[in-house]
Amino acid sequence: MTTMTKEVWFVTGSQDLYGPKVLENVAANSQAIVAGLNESGKLPVKMVFKPTVKSPDEIHAVCQQANASADCVGLVLWMHTFSPAKMWIAGLSELRKPWLHLHTQFNAALPWDDINMNYMNTHQSAHGDREFGFIGTRMRKDRKVVVGHWQRPEVQDQIDDWCRAALGWAESKSLKVARFGDNMRQVAVTEGDKVAAQIQFGYEVHAHGLGELSDVVNAVSDADIASQLDLYHQDYVISDATWKESYNVDMLKNEARLELGMQRFLDGGNYKAFTNCFENLSGLTGLPGLATQRLMANGYGYGGEGDWKTSAMVRIMKVMGQGREGGCSFMEDYTYNFGAKDQALGAHMLEVCPSIAAAKPRLEVHRHTIGVKCDVGRLLFEAKQGPAINVSPIDMGNRFRILINEVDTVKQPAETPHLPVASALWEPKPNLSVAAAAWIHAGGAHHTAYSQAVTTDMIIDYAEMAGVETVVIDADTTIRSFKSELRSNAAYYMLKQGI
Incomplete structure (x- = not known):
């Protein structure tokens, strides 16, 4: 009954507005979160990093790829920066796999002595995820919302539970x-x-x-x-x-x-x-x-x-x-x-x-x-x-x-x-x-x-x-x-x- 071949895809939303340096940080942070979740030993699936999506076409493509993948049982979606939610309409309209909206940010604590607008622009999931949350509700999409820092055990436990439910749903359909x-x-x-x-x-x-x-x-x-x-x-x-x-x-x-x-x-x-x-x-x-x-x-x-x-x-x-x-x-x-x-x-x-x-x-x-x-x-x-x-x-x-x-x-x-x-x-x-x-x-x-x-x-x-x-x-x-x-x-x- 092993499911280690099953995957949950981790997809991060952003946009081209912030320039290549910010997007490099976004990708690196997302990869670190994926590695951390896999290394936690809690998940019954492999969490798979996917490149940052920055446009309607990229979002639509990854949703279609998820639909076509027999190994993918669901997606974790996170807005590291601000990802204008109209970009997500076409992709979410066609997405047939369950998804979890992870409302987190990469760093747990704010660097009070060093914080500047560059930091704010890079780490703005506090309102980027709210923009994304609106479109999910506006489109009446059922999804799981998990809130908290990704390294907290209670957050990882919720992700674990949801991944198990996604495995159950994949099993149900076959x-x-x-x-x-x-x-x-x-x-x-x-x-x-x-x-x-x-x-x-x-x-x-x-x-x-x-x-x-x-x-x-x-x-x-x-x-x-x-x-x-x-x-x-x-x-x-x-x-x-x-x-x-x-x-x-x-x-x-x-x-x-x-x-x-x-x-x-x-x-x-x-x-x-x-x-x-x-x-x-x-x-x-x-x-x-x-x-x-x-x-x-x-x-x-x-x-x-x-x-x-x-x-x-x-x-x-x-x-x-x-x-x-x-x-x-x-x-x-x-x-x-x-x-x-x-x-x-x-x-x-x-x-x-x-x-x-x-x-x-x-x-x-x-x-x-x-x-x-x-x-x-x-x-x-x-x-x-x-x-x-x-x-x-x-x-x-x-x-x-x-x-x-x-x-x-x-x-x-x-x-x-x-x-x-x-x-x-x-x-x-x-x-x-x-x-x-x-x-x-x-x-x-x-x-x-x-x-x-x-x-x-x-x-x-x-x-x-x-x-x-x-x-x-x-x-x-x-x-x-x-x-x-x-x-x-x-x-x-x-x-x-x-x-």
Whole structure:
């Protein structure tokens, strides 16, 4: 899932008014900023310096070049001097890549004893960026604005977050999701308009019969299965009883066959996300457990019961969060713990990604009793403690909405010896009472993409790139203001679509 070949272009605006010496300084300063950002080690992409643009033709050319580049996922635009904003109209009109407006200046402190008009003319982003900001607003262009000195950690963190959102958007536009079987019968929220989703988000959703998949699964060799069992032995805690019981080993071989077969099918079709459903398993030995968990851990998106929207979101968020601690998983609000501080226990029948585990997972075989009754190997663990987000992409019928709830994942107060699934215990912000009511008012799904690596701002930036509504439930949420926001958003997004 490496993205080091992906780039964000750093483009500086100026004009010929100031003469060659000033423009030499502008170029040198821009190159130094690019080098500093790359050397910070924070960015998931390569920041690429582009020559200073000083005219409408140069601006238009670099925007067209960005559009045509498969490696460029976005641009950082900065006005070192004054760059008359009418020069940017043609370029911004055609630019199809997301962009961040960086409002900074090269030097942090003013040279009080030496400052003169030459310095002022060279370092005038304070008003050059405001001129540029006007044209972005006048043209109604969604973009990120980051303000502060470029060497400050908080500024670099914001740039990092935005670059990750741009990676997610690039992934969204090229993503393919495979549906093995259909949605769970009679369930509403996992349905949706796949054509509208492709228009809005770019990703494709394709259905495949179970026979196509089972043919590939059944072709997996015994030698490959044996090698896979060796990996399981290295990666997980497995009791001697499991290894010595031939029936349990056969169940693990079954998961190995499913994992390798599904991965070969997905890779053969260039799919990076998939769904399945316990009601559609013809030709398979059962609902994949360990197999799905390991595929998610290797970067594939997943959605249970045919939930292709959440499957795509999990993959997109895995791309955004790569290289960070915390992981990302398909998740479900399963049951509540009402106590001194109300909590939600997140889990699913089998498919929780071990990338969120607090410790080395245990691999066990247990009975699966929903939809199909059979023994299935699966990983058991508790999620890491710390801040996290639950993200729900939903189809509102006339538009899409992305709902975010910020939560704090905590340690479970007791063991759960009879619960044969991985789980995460969290306390929603601002509290369960407000968070659950707000979630329900917003039409949030019971499935989510859960992550401790991806931030709220990254999801907001991604949604703005896609042009869809985001709603956030956080520590400041109240039901009164939240319902008012939903009503305002409904009016805005309906008007935005036009007649």
